[in-house]
Amino acid sequence: MPDVSLGAVAAGTVAAFVIGFVYYGIVGAPAGPAGPPRRPAWQLPVVELARNLVLAAVVVGVAAAADVSSAGGGLLLGLALWVGFPLVLWTGALFHEGVPPRTALVHGGDWLLKLLAIGLIAGVAG
Numbered sequence: 001m002p003d004v005s006l007g008a009v010a011a012g013t014v015a016a017f018v019i020g021f022v023y024y025g026i027v028g029a030p031a032g033p034a035g036p037p038r039r040p041a042w043q044l045p046v047v048e049l050a051r052n053l054v055l056a057a058v059v060v061g062v063a064a065a066a067d068v069s070s071a072g073g074g075l076l077l078g079l080a081l082w083v084g085f086p087l088v089l090w091t092g093a094l095f096h097e098g099v100p101p102r103t104a105l106v107h108g109g110d111w112l113l114k115l116l117a118i119g120l121i122a123g124v125a126g
Helices: 006-027 043-065 071-097 101-125
Strands: none
Touching: 006 043, 006 101, 043 071, 043 101, 071 101
16 A cells, blocks of 8 residues: 555645635636525535545556656656546536536636646656
């Protein structure tokens, strides 16, 4: 079992959270047909931190298992994970479910930035 850097997981979680906050603040979140559901204000940061923690733990764990130990390797890992998962999922949503292209582009861009950032952190920490 590879050693997973808890510091890299924490840094990746915070980086992904900040990236999402800034990214959607600039780009704007696409609304669905009925608009975003109303939720209590405290739920958004709690849910997003939890989601980003899981994402960071997985990416840092994969980087450790793959012995990624450089910035370039971390960025390549982040790009590969983006191509293999969010890109494939969003193109499927576009084609099969009729998701609006702007929605796929906006969310795909968020995932790309987050995966690159976490991959970079994992590579540098490795």
